[in-house]
Amino acid sequence: MLAWQDPVTYIHGLTAQQRRVLKALEVESVGDLLSILPRRYDDYSNLVKISELPIGEPVTLKVKIKTLNKMPTFRRRIVIIRGVLEDETGSISVTWFNQPWMLEQLKSGDEIYVSGAARRHPRFGLGFSSPLWEPATAETLASGNIAPVYPLIGQVTQKTLRKIMKAAVDDLNVVEDVMPPIVVEEKKLPSLLEALRLVHRPSSQEDAERGRRRFVFDEVLFYQLALRLARNLADHGGAPQIKFDEKFAKKFVAGLPFELTADQKRAAWATFQDMTLTRPMRRLVQGDVGSGKTVIAAFCAAMVYRSDLSTAFMAPTDILAKQHALTLQRFFKPYNIPILLITSSTRYVVEGGEGVKLTIKEEKERLTRGRIVAVGTHALLEREQCPSDLALAIVDEQHRFGVAQREALTVLERPDAVVPHLLSMTATPIPRSLALTLMGDLEVSVIHTKPAGRLPIVTKTLVGEAGRELAYRAMKDAIKRGEQAFIVCPLIDPSDKLGSKSVEEELRRLRIGPLKDVKLLSLHGKMSAAEKDQAMNDFKEGKADVLIATTVVEVGVDIPNATIMLIESAERFGLAQLHQLRGRIGRSDKRCTCFLVATDDDANLSRLKVLERSNDGFVIAEEDLKIRGSGNVLGYEQSGRGIFKYARPEDVAVMAQARDVASQILQDDPLLQSNDKLRESAEFIRNTAHGE
Numbered sequence: 001m002l003a004w005q006d007p008v009t010y011i012h013g014l015t016a017q018q019r020r021v022l023k024a025l026e027v028e029s030v031g032d033l034l035s036i037l038p039r040r041y042d043d044y045s046n047l048v049k050i051s052e053l054p055i056g057e058p059v060t061l062k063v064k065i066k067t068l069n070k071m072p073t074f075r076r077r078i079v080i081i082r083g084v085l086e087d088e089t090g091s092i093s094v095t096w097f098n099q100p101w102m103l104e105q106l107k108s109g110d111e112i113y114v115s116g117a118a119r120r121h122p123r124f125g126l127g128f129s130s131p132l133w134e135p136a137t138a139e140t141l142a143s144g145n146i147a148p149v150y151p152l153i154g155q156v157t158q159k160t161l162r163k164i165m166k167a168a169v170d171d172l173n174v175v176e177d178v179m180p181p182i183v184v185e186e187k188k189l190p191s192l193l194e195a196l197r198l199v200h201r202p203s204s205q206e207d208a209e210r211g212r213r214r215f216v217f218d219e220v221l222f223y224q225l226a227l228r229l230a231r232n233l234a235d236h237g238g239a240p241q242i243k244f245d246e247k248f249a250k251k252f253v254a255g256l257p258f259e260l261t262a263d264q265k266r267a268a269w270a271t272f273q274d275m276t277l278t279r280p281m282r283r284l285v286q287g288d289v290g291s292g293k294t295v296i297a298a299f300c301a302a303m304v305y306r307s308d309l310s311t312a313f314m315a316p317t318d319i320l321a322k323q324h325a326l327t328l329q330r331f332f333k334p335y336n337i338p339i340l341l342i343t344s345s346t347r348y349v350v351e352g353g354e355g356v357k358l359t360i361k362e363e364k365e366r367l368t369r370g371r372i373v374a375v376g377t378h379a380l381l382e383r384e385q386c387p388s389d390l391a392l393a394i395v396d397e398q399h400r401f402g403v404a405q406r407e408a409l410t411v412l413e414r415p416d417a418v419v420p421h422l423l424s425m426t427a428t429p430i431p432r433s434l435a436l437t438l439m440g441d442l443e444v445s446v447i448h449t450k451p452a453g454r455l456p457i458v459t460k461t462l463v464g465e466a467g468r469e470l471a472y473r474a475m476k477d478a479i480k481r482g483e484q485a486f487i488v489c490p491l492i493d494p495s496d497k498l499g500s501k502s503v504e505e506e507l508r509r510l511r512i513g514p515l516k517d518v519k520l521l522s523l524h525g526k527m528s529a530a531e532k533d534q535a536m537n538d539f540k541e542g543k544a545d546v547l548i549a550t551t552v553v554e555v556g557v558d559i560p561n562a563t564i565m566l567i568e569s570a571e572r573f574g575l576a577q578l579h580q581l582r583g584r585i586g587r588s589d590k591r592c593t594c595f596l597v598a599t600d601d602d603a604n605l606s607r608l609k610v611l612e613r614s615n616d617g618f619v620i621a622e623e624d625l626k627i628r629g630s631g632n633v634l635g636y637e638q639s640g641r642g643i644f645k646y647a648r649p650e651d652v653a654v655m656a657q658a659r660d661v662a663s664q665i666l667q668d669d670p671l672l673q674s675n676d677k678l679r680e681s682a683e684f685i686r687n688t689a690h691g692e
């Protein structure tokens with residue numbers, strides 16, 4: 001007898017070691033524990049033999065360890081364990097990196113299961129690199145044909161987790177299911193209890209999948225309810241009406257240093273239309289990197305100012321916020337529109353043609369007075385940093401913001417309970433159906449064409465030292481023409497989270513070697529905000545020729561004079577991310593080249609070549625999807641966290657179903673007043689999102 005809310009310590013027959021594991025996992029209730037779903041399943045009913053081992057396909061083998069040894073390496077921090085595995089049909093090599101404890105756990109003669117995808121190594125032949133493994137004991141054999149593989153947390157082994165989960169799910173018999181029974185019945189969903197049994201103790205892959213879909217359905221449904229509830233509440237509150245001032249619009253367009261493209265005009269005009277209504281706008285502007293989204297934001301903020309109200313313009317990083325403030329200053333000059341920049345290091349106001357630093361008190365006072373364009377990071381979401389008469393919230397590179405922050409935006413309220421219009425901008429191509437699921441009902445404007453006169457960025461995939469030489473030569477030529485260049489370094493080891501080490505090492509290497517006559521500048525996460533600002537400004541003003549940086553330059557940074565980009569260890573990045581990175585160049589009518597330098601021939605060069613062939617973010621995202629699976633399209637990897645815990649982009653059908661059900665439920669009861677359980681669940685999601 002075990003209930004969903006019971007503390008994990010109630011699980012029957014736990015050993016002292018398992019209790020310690022649970023404590024380390026920080027799961028408190030049985031429900032928390034069982035909410036950790038298997039990532040995949042090993043199908044022990046379908047074992048392959050070494051003689052028939054396919055290359056590159058995930059499989060499971062039952063093998064005996066023939067040899068296992070630690071290899072000598074020159075690099076102290078790296079431990080390589082290499083061995084030979086055999087069954088009656090042949091033998092293969094195996095390598096484990098940085099898992100010194102393997103030698104204590106395994107010895108020759110042991111029988112184990114290994115799962116992974118085999119590769120052909122130039123020296124060691126066919127084999128596995130760091131495969132998952134499990135001893136082939138009587139117990140694993142008896143555990144049934146389909147074994148769940150859980151996401152591993154810390155040093156907990158699969159074996160321990162499986163045992164604990166099994167004990168919990170076998171004993172569980174009380175689960176509260178808040179889903180209306182009619183939905184469960186109509187959509188032919190398993191009950192929650194049944195779904196838990198299906199995912200943790202499946203008898204076939206199909207069963208496991210059926211169970212998983214119930215979790216996806218619930219997750220998307222509650223998320224949708226939360227979004228739509230927020231939307232309904234917002235509609236209830238209403239938004240400030242922004243008058244469309246046609247005369248001003250014409251003047252603004254005529255005063256720009258360039259001609260707006262037709263798509264830019266369409267996006268701006270659609271936004272103006274939305275903002276004339278009292279229904280709060282939810283509009284997404286999608287446009288590839290360099291398509292010119294910032295000017296649309298500026299235009300809309302100016303229009304709001306004409307209505308005597310405020311805008312908050314949010315960027316994902318301090319650097320970008322600062323840059324936006326400078327850009328706005330340029331666009332706004334003739335109209336004297338005040339700009340307030342709020343970053344972690346500065347509070348700065350530009351008003352009446354003059355820029356002044358503010359104290360916290362002065363900033364507060366200025367925000368209260370309103371009728372201003374506030375630019376900053378998500379700190380602007382905090383009520384005290386938000387103009388009191390906020391009418392428009394603009395979120396740039398919205399995929400960079402966590403769901404939590406995004407949700408907070410949809411419920412953002414002014415002190416008088418009026419809800420601002422929301423304009424998000426993204427360079428990440430999201431299919432419309434997914435956008436609806438992730439962001440609720442919204443209007444989408446797409447900018448298809450780039451400003452006229454842009455030459456496509458030429459991209460070249462190169463390898464190693466020889467390739468680098470070529471890139472340096474091109475870089476020096478460009479510098480002679482008065483142009484600038486970026487060098488992007490990946491993080492070299494896990495301890496180098498902020499990239500300071502890799503950037504500084506590269507700077508030292510280049511300074512004495514290949515680029516010794518060139519003015520170099522570095523930028524990485526360990527620098528203070530002020531130092532970063534300084535570096536960006538110096539680079540923008542042409543005080544250096546080459547900026548060596550981490551991927552901090554990935555989002556939005558606009559330096560039209562930079563025409564060359566060299567990306568080191570390019571194979572470590574996703575295609576979409578590389579496309580974002582190279583979008584930092586090609587922002588003028590000059591010829592631009594991006595060099596993707598792969599470490600060695602082992603790197604998957606054909607993947608990188610996709611970027612040589614295409615300059616279209618949508619095409620690239622699709623290729624990435626084919627090559628790397630679903631995660632990257634939504635910027636999951638870029639932002640480091642998924643939007644959903646269970647749902648994957650390929651679950652579109654279940655998502656659509658859950659979306660429909662959510663809209664049906666709310667149609668009859670827009671504020672969920674007659675369904676306390678559902679409302680509580682939806683509010684729970686909203687509140688946890690809010691408070692993060």
Ligand code: ADP
Binds near residue numbers: 261290427451558587
């Ligand atoms: P993104 O869509 O990636 O945010 P930006 O707004 O930073 O792009 O614009 C990229 C560059 O193109 C900027 O230097 C901007 O001034 C310029 N730009 C924007 N629109 C036009 C246009 N219609 N014609 C020429 N240049 C433009």
Ligand code: MG
Binds near residue numbers: 293294556
């Ligand atoms: Mg931008």
